[in-house]
Amino acid sequence: MTEPVLxxxxxxxxxxxxxxxxxxxxxxxxxxxPGEVLGVVGESGAGKSMTGNAVIGLLEPPxxxxxxxxxxxxxxxxxxxxxxxxxxxxKRIGMVFQDPLTSLDPLYRIGDQLIETxxxxxxxxxxxxxxxxxxxxxxxxxxxxxxRIDNYPHQFSGGMRxxxxxxxxxxxxxxxVIADEPTTALDVSVQAQIIALLKRLCxxxxxxxxxxxHDMGVIAETADRVAVMYAGRIAEIGPVREVIKSPFHPxxxxxxxxxxxxxxxxxxxxxxxxxxxxxxxIPPGCAFNPRCPxxxxxxxxxxxxxxxLGRSQAACWLYDDEAAGVADIAEAAP
Amino acid sequence: xxxxxxxxxxxxxxxxxxxxxxxxxxxxxxxxxxxxAAADVTFAIDRNETLALVGESGSGKSTVAKMVVGLVPPxxxxxxxxxxxxxxxxxxxxxxxxxxxxxxxxxDPFASLNPRWRVxxxxxxxxxxxxxxxxxxxQKARVAELLGVVGLHPADGRKYPHEFSxxxxxxxxxxxxxxxxxxxxxCDEPTSALDVSVQAQILNLMRDLQAQFGLTYLFISHNLAVVRHMAxxxxxxxxxxxxxxAPARExxxxxxxxxxxxxxxxxxxxxxxxxxxxxxxxxxxxxxNPPSGCPFHPRCPYAFERCRAERPALIAAxxxxxxxxxxxxxxxxxxxxxxxxxxxxxxAAS
Numbered sequence: 170m171t172e173p174v175l176x177x178x179x180x181x182x183x184x185x186x187x188x189x190x191x192x193x194x195x196x197x198x199x200x201x202x203p204g205e206v207l208g209v210v211g212e213s214g215a216g217k218s219m220t221g222n223a224v225i226g227l228l229e230p231p232x233x234x235x236x237x238x239x240x241x242x243x244x245x246x247x248x249x250x251x252x253x254x255x256x257x258x259x260k261r262i263g264m265v266f267q268d269p270l271t272s273l274d275p276l277y278r279i280g281d282q283l284i285e286t287x288x289x290x291x292x293x294x295x296x297x298x299x300x301x302x303x304x305x306x307x308x309x310x311x312x313x314x315x316x317r318i319d320n321y322p323h324q325f326s327g328g329m330r331x332x333x334x335x336x337x338x339x340x341x342x343x344x345x346v347i348a349d350e351p352t353t354a355l356d357v358s359v360q361a362q363i364i365a366l367l368k369r370l371c372x373x374x375x376x377x378x379x380x381x382x383h384d385m386g387v388i389a390e391t392a393d394r395v396a397v398m399y400a401g402r403i404a405e406i407g408p409v410r411e412v413i414k415s416p417f418h419p420x421x422x423x424x425x426x427x428x429x430x431x432x433x434x435x436x437x438x439x440x441x442x443x444x445x446x447x448x449x450x451i452p453p454g455c456a457f458n459p460r461c462p463x464x465x466x467x468x469x470x471x472x473x474x475x476x477x478l479g480r481s482q483a484a485c486w487l488y489d490d491e492a493a494g495v496a497d498i499a500e501a502a503p
Numbered sequence: 504x505x506x507x508x509x510x511x512x513x514x515x516x517x518x519x520x521x522x523x524x525x526x527x528x529x530x531x532x533x534x535x536x537x538x539x540a541a542a543d544v545t546f547a548i549d550r551n552e553t554l555a556l557v558g559e560s561g562s563g564k565s566t567v568a569k570m571v572v573g574l575v576p577p578x579x580x581x582x583x584x585x586x587x588x589x590x591x592x593x594x595x596x597x598x599x600x601x602x603x604x605x606x607x608x609x610x611d612p613f614a615s616l617n618p619r620w621r622v623x624x625x626x627x628x629x630x631x632x633x634x635x636x637x638x639x640x641x642q643k644a645r646v647a648e649l650l651g652v653v654g655l656h657p658a659d660g661r662k663y664p665h666e667f668s669x670x671x672x673x674x675x676x677x678x679x680x681x682x683x684x685x686x687x688x689x690c691d692e693p694t695s696a697l698d699v700s701v702q703a704q705i706l707n708l709m710r711d712l713q714a715q716f717g718l719t720y721l722f723i724s725h726n727l728a729v730v731r732h733m734a735x736x737x738x739x740x741x742x743x744x745x746x747x748x749a750p751a752r753e754x755x756x757x758x759x760x761x762x763x764x765x766x767x768x769x770x771x772x773x774x775x776x777x778x779x780x781x782x783x784x785x786x787x788x789x790x791x792n793p794p795s796g797c798p799f800h801p802r803c804p805y806a807f808e809r810c811r812a813e814r815p816a817l818i819a820a821x822x823x824x825x826x827x828x829x830x831x832x833x834x835x836x837x838x839x840x841x842x843x844x845x846x847x848x849x850x851a852a853s
Binding site for chain 2: 212213326327328329356357358359360361364383384385386387389390413423424426427428429430431432435436437438439440441444445
């Protein structure tokens with residue numbers, strides 16, 4: 170069996186505040202295999218970006234990893250000193266953020282930013298780095314890269330800028346790319362271009378991707394597997410097709426039902442009552458229990474861990490007593 | 504009531520002057536620069552109907568929404584609501600009476616509610632402004648009723664906006680919009696700032712309220728799936744112009760304008776049907792220097808000479824209206840929409 174590129178084990182991220190400690194990410198574990206795209210989906214405050222930031226060591230203080238471990242190709246990286254971590258970022262882990270305007274320095278030509286990234290992480294001359302930068306831009310679909318390389322970020326449109334950021338993320342030939350809402354700031358038509366590009370580039374370079382987004386559509390188009398997060402925990406994780414077509418966790422079901430679809434004639438959308446709990450008030454037991462239509466005594470008392478269900482895993486007590494539970498929920502499902 | 508539409512919008516155009524200051528223009532000899540945010544937008548909305556405007560950023564949909572409610576005066580063109588012009592100087596008094604019947608819901612519920620006011624006062628403001636209630640007690644009862652209508656608790660009225668989540672704030676904004684018992688509500692991206700599960704709650708609520716109070720909506724959104732769910736008819740905007748207006752179902756079954764087809768193709772496929780997405784070329788051009796002729800021609804796979812030279816007008820094509828030379832000449836028929844049903848070719852307009 171091949172070794173996962175990224176392995177996260179029982180990750181817990183805490184924010185000490187005056188009014189007690191907030192747990193933003195709680196006991197999260199997952200693997201990403203080489204060449205795989207893992208989608209991490211959830212609503213705002215679900216802890217998906219926090220998980221990504223914890224992996225690359227960019228948690229904003231006072232946030233900190235309270236327990237758990239992060240392994241990159243078997244090497245533990247969550248306890249590295251800042252200097253060593255900085256060498257890993259950019260070199261072994263590439264990053265793409267939501268807003269391309271803030272991830273590019275407005276005062277430097279994009280060529281300089283690409284060349285700097287390449288020469289920092291590889292011992293090559295500026296000339297070689299420049300040639301490589303041009304070919305990266307061409308690969309990212311920037312027309313006339315020889316001329317555009319000397320432009321400043323403001324001379325590019327939003328979609329083009331995000332292409333530059335993708336080129337920048339792949340400049341040092343990383344093993345893993347963490348893309349945090351890479352298409353959220355873009356229009357649908359441009360979004361489709363960027364998704365296709367991200368997927369193509371990562372397949373070509375054999376890069377594993379952690380794709381963080383709130384948009385199930387983007388996940389469906391891009392990811393191989395998906396982790397659904399709720400209140401800092403993984404509610405369900407599994408192959409994209411399974412999670413979208415036959416979700417197990419009641420939250421995933423509600424989430425899928427609440428997305429308006431282009432070809433449905435339904436008058437009403439499925440609606441999950443209430444809203445996600447604030448981090449200060451996560452209920453005991455299963456975090457979803459106050460909103461869950463199938464809640465029972467155990468949900469309030471005990472926190473469920475991920476249970477294997479076919480090729481997926483879901484953290485829900487309904488499936489603990491498997492045979493009976495599955496039959497039950499299948500009937501109850503809409 | 505009469506059969507004529509509640510809202511009629513005639514050739515609405517809004518031009519912004521984005522020139523540099525006078526001195527710079529003189530020194531640098533740069534010409535005036537005009538940005539046409541909306542051009543020749545014409546549509547009508549029937550009572551109890553939802554018309555949606557969709558388009559990407561910069562397509563002018565919000566500008567049209569603001570002109571319809573009168574927040575932005577049109578450069579040319581006219582908005583007539585229930586027979587009263589929103590611009591005609593002689594109809595000032597009638598317009599004042601009309602104001603109560605028009606309301607707006609904005610995109611960002613964090614910016615559209617005054618953070619220093621209690622929710623009670625926010626919702627009661629239209630009641631006071633239009634003198635719809637007499638005395639504190641009646642006002643209190645009415646506010647409590649409105650909070651109940653949008654699914655909040657009457658006791659929530661004592662709170663400030665920051666104590667609510669995004670979805671709850673949008674409910675407050677809806678309660679405020681409903682307080683003057685409007686007939687027509689303009690909704691500018693009402694759910695774009697919300698998470699999907701909350702969006703579902705708000706969309707369901709808006710449909711319920713429409714049925715309950717007989718509301719007419721002008722619904723602005725960039726999200727085609729949301730529009731599909733809400734609208735009876737849909738207008739697609741591109742660079743300030745309407746390129747297609749069609750009944751909602753028709754637009755998705757048989758999209759006609761090449762831009763509409765492109766937009767539909769670009770929507771991520773949640774059904775995992777393996778539908779091949781056509782890579783979309785290019786981006787929206789700069790509205791300061793829009794392309795000549797049809798604004799879409801630089802990105803259009805069907806563009807030919809005439810499209811570069813002459814701007815197409817909206818013409819009837821089946822149940823839809825399309826601004827496209829290729830459709831008019833019958834060179835392309837309606838596209839195969841998402842339901843995979845191709846329909847008979849468009850009769851070429853005379």
